[in-house]
Amino acid sequence: MSNQIIQGILLGGYYALIACGLSFMFSVMRIINLAHGSLAVFSAYALWWLASRYHVSPFVGLLIVLPLMAAIGWALQRFLLERSARGGALLPILTTFGLAIVIDNLLFEQFGADTRSLAPYIGSLSYDSWEWPGSIYVGKLAVMMFATAIVLLGGLQLFLTHTRLGRSIRATSEDPDTAGLVGVDARRANAIAAAIAMVTVGLAGAFLGMRATFDPYAGAPQLLFAFEAAVIGGAGSLWGTLIGGIVLALAQTLGAQVHPQGFLIGGHAVFLVVLFVRLSASGLGLRDLLRLGKTS
Amino acid sequence: MSTLATMPVIERGTATSRIAAMAVALIIALLAIAPQFLSAGSVDRMTALFIYVILAAMWNALAGFGGLVSVGQQVFFGLGAYFAIRLADAGLNPFLALFASGLVVGVVSIPLSLFMLRLRNGEFAIGMWVIAALTHLLVNLDRLVQGETGTSLISLNVYDAGTRRATIYWLALASMTALLAILFGLLRGSTGAAIRAIRDNEDAAASVGVRVTGTKRLLFVLAAFGIGIAGALWLATSITFQPKTYFNVQWTAYMIFMVLVGGIGTFEGAILGALVFFLIETWFGGTGVWYLVGLGATAVVFSLFLPRGLWGTIEERFGLRLLPVGYRVRLAAADDDVTPSPQQTTMHQEKA
Numbered sequence: 001m002s003n004q005i006i007q008g009i010l011l012g013g014y015y016a017l018i019a020c021g022l023s024f025m026f027s028v029m030r031i032i033n034l035a036h037g038s039l040a041v042f043s044a045y046a047l048w049w050l051a052s053r054y055h056v057s058p059f060v061g062l063l064i065v066l067p068l069m070a071a072i073g074w075a076l077q078r079f080l081l082e083r084s085a086r087g088g089a090l091l092p093i094l095t096t097f098g099l100a101i102v103i104d105n106l107l108f109e110q111f112g113a114d115t116r117s118l119a120p121y122i123g124s125l126s127y128d129s130w131e132w133p134g135s136i137y138v139g140k141l142a143v144m145m146f147a148t149a150i151v152l153l154g155g156l157q158l159f160l161t162h163t164r165l166g167r168s169i170r171a172t173s174e175d176p177d178t179a180g181l182v183g184v185d186a187r188r189a190n191a192i193a194a195a196i197a198m199v200t201v202g203l204a205g206a207f208l209g210m211r212a213t214f215d216p217y218a219g220a221p222q223l224l225f226a227f228e229a230a231v232i233g234g235a236g237s238l239w240g241t242l243i244g245g246i247v248l249a250l251a252q253t254l255g256a257q258v259h260p261q262g263f264l265i266g267g268h269a270v271f272l273v274v275l276f277v278r279l280s281a282s283g284l285g286l287r288d289l290l291r292l293g294k295t296s
Numbered sequence: 297m298s299t300l301a302t303m304p305v306i307e308r309g310t311a312t313s314r315i316a317a318m319a320v321a322l323i324i325a326l327l328a329i330a331p332q333f334l335s336a337g338s339v340d341r342m343t344a345l346f347i348y349v350i351l352a353a354m355w356n357a358l359a360g361f362g363g364l365v366s367v368g369q370q371v372f373f374g375l376g377a378y379f380a381i382r383l384a385d386a387g388l389n390p391f392l393a394l395f396a397s398g399l400v401v402g403v404v405s406i407p408l409s410l411f412m413l414r415l416r417n418g419e420f421a422i423g424m425w426v427i428a429a430l431t432h433l434l435v436n437l438d439r440l441v442q443g444e445t446g447t448s449l450i451s452l453n454v455y456d457a458g459t460r461r462a463t464i465y466w467l468a469l470a471s472m473t474a475l476l477a478i479l480f481g482l483l484r485g486s487t488g489a490a491i492r493a494i495r496d497n498e499d500a501a502a503s504v505g506v507r508v509t510g511t512k513r514l515l516f517v518l519a520a521f522g523i524g525i526a527g528a529l530w531l532a533t534s535i536t537f538q539p540k541t542y543f544n545v546q547w548t549a550y551m552i553f554m555v556l557v558g559g560i561g562t563f564e565g566a567i568l569g570a571l572v573f574f575l576i577e578t579w580f581g582g583t584g585v586w587y588l589v590g591l592g593a594t595a596v597v598f599s600l601f602l603p604r605g606l607w608g609t610i611e612e613r614f615g616l617r618l619l620p621v622g623y624r625v626r627l628a629a630a631d632d633d634v635t636p637s638p639q640q641t642t643m644h645q646e647k648a
Contacts, residue, residue: 032418034367080600087603089417090365094552095599097367097421101549101592109585220545224429227422261433268430275423279414 003136008253010138012229012246013146014207018222019229019241020153021200026230028173028193030089031081034096036201036226038103038219043069043205044118045107045214051121058118058206066202073198077191100219108216118209126210145207149245152200153238169193221264228271247274308484309620316618327469331462339465343533345574346468347526348554350475352566352573354522355551357479360561361491362515363498365417367548368424371431372520374543375401376527378435381449381537385440390451391463394528401524402517409516413509425545432543446538449531464532471529475522476567482518483563483621487511495561553591556598559605563621568607 022036033039046065050056056064084095119126122141129137160166171179172189180186208214208222225248233244248267255266309317331339351373359365379397384390408427415423436443452460482488490511493501502508531537550573558569580587602609610616 032422083600090363091599091603093365093418093421094556095596097552098592098595098599102589102596105585105588105592224426228426261437265430265433268426271426276411
């Protein structure tokens with residue numbers, strides 16, 4: 001059982017990775033990007049395409065894909081989200097949902113229905129493991145994923161609190177108009193925040209491809225996982241996302257123990273239970289619970 | 297006379313809208329006798345159109361009037377079909393089961409609304425999606441459904457194909473008419489003013505004493521009931537029930553497309569959107585993936601550049617109102633000698 005718990009905790013690292021971009025964008029721009037999962041799958045396909053066509057290792061491929069994702073994030077904010085956010089809080093939901101449909105079906109058109117994986121292109125890393133005391137085997141990839149999540153969350157935290165740019169992003173998220181008065185360019189801050197969020201999405205997509213298989217329509221479940229992890233853990237800091245990811249993964253692991261089809265059910269159920277308890281205990285809107293980056 | 301001339305006149309309809317009302321009655325009457333003249337294939341297509349109108353109108357009721365954008369409405373579509381299967385399996389007449397199923401879905405949505413309506417905007421949108429995903433998984437566990445293999449509404453097979461087709465057509469037409477009438481009555485009645493106040497500004501509506509949550513719950517339950525009926529009707533036309541097709545997010549994508557294109561928050565817009573969608577599907581549905589890419593792209597373009605949709609734009613441009621659910625204030629309308637000044641025409645801009 002302790003073996004499963006450890007695997008669950010490590011899987012939580014992946015959920016934290018995919019969730020942090022979603023909650024980062026939400027906390028800065030108040031937009032939930034419904035194309036979040038589809039963009040992660042896009043990143044996985046980009047890496048797969050580089051690897052299968054040009055024999056570029058996915059780790060090297062990230063040097064190309066991550067800047068591309070940053071550019072996509074910047075463009076997304078400038079040309080789509082900025083415009084639709086002016087039409088109220090509901091329009092960005094519709095815009096990003098439409099975008100998700102476009103991305104999913106273009107991927108299907110381009111790459112077909114076959115499931116793909118990056119595992120064949122990363123050598124033995126996909127199955128190598130360390131043996132820990134008590135004959136517990138932990139995959140090297142899973143540990144790497146978890147470590148990446150910690151480094152990424154910690155890095156974001158430091159960036160937001162200790163750099164000028166990070167502070168201007170936080171100021172924009174608090175109150176764009178007042179931030180503008182003191183000389184912060186809100187448009188620029190939002191575009192940069194979107195670019196950063198998409199880099200984390202690109203990384204999450206890479207790990208999705210390495211640890212499992214994906215297909216053109218894999219974006220929707222990734223979006224749900226990201227949302228669930230962000231909500232479960234989003235109690236006020238980026239680290240909450242990590243805890244949320246771990247709780248989600250443990251619930252899924254437990255669910256799989258109970259019933260063969262219980263993996264996803266366990267995850268969704270724990271999400272709803274946490275939500276229910278939170279909403280009835282606090283009386284706060286979920287908006288307040290999801291806020292991040294306000295740690296100082 | 298002079299005081300009368302400056303008195304604002306409050307209109308609830310126009311000459312056009314009275315003609316439109318008669319036209320609607322005529323169209324419904326024509327549609328009711330249409331199966332006599334249409335081929336079997338056309339009857340099936342028309343049934344699909346009625347179901348699309350229901351879906352669009354119900355999603356519009358929720359999003360356009362209640363300000364609740366959900367990407368999980370497929371949960372009610374799937375449950376509508378599932379409960380119909382369950383009720384028919386328990387021995388209920390299959391046609392009766394379709395309506396009973398809609399009622400059950402409506403009842404199920406009441407406790408769900410207590411919980412979900414506390415979420416706002418994006419959280420509500422994805423929260424509903426999680427509900428849909430979870431419900432799909434739970435329905436899969438039912439022995440009767442046999443997981444993704446699915447099952448069928450076998451008891452419909454006792455009717456011969458012709459009777460079945462015509463009956464489902466009439467049921468779909470009747471459901472569509474009834475649901476649209478309920479929605480129209482709701483929007484035109486006293487609840488309608490509350491609904492539009494919430495749509496325009498929720499906090500301001502609450503501050504003047506509008507029961508925001510109660511009104512939203514009403515729309516949520518109505519939408520669940522209507523979409524449940526639509527799911528049950530779809531099951532009746534296709535007979536087979538595979539959870540994956542019914543709990544597919546594609547259904548919500550269709551609803552969003554229809555309402556965005558037709559005109560979110562306008563009663564006529566949803567119907568127009570369903571018609572547009574129906575025609576696009578008829579012409580381009582065969583192109584598969586590109587058709588879906590086109591639907592998504594159109595939704596993005598409309599949300600960015602024409603957020604009021606086709607009908608909203610027409611209404612704004614020409615002051616046209618066919619099925620008016622709102623009030624319209626006209627100044628000095630009683631005095632025929634007064635030529636309308638530009639200022640007076642701006643008074644027409646009240647939104648329905």
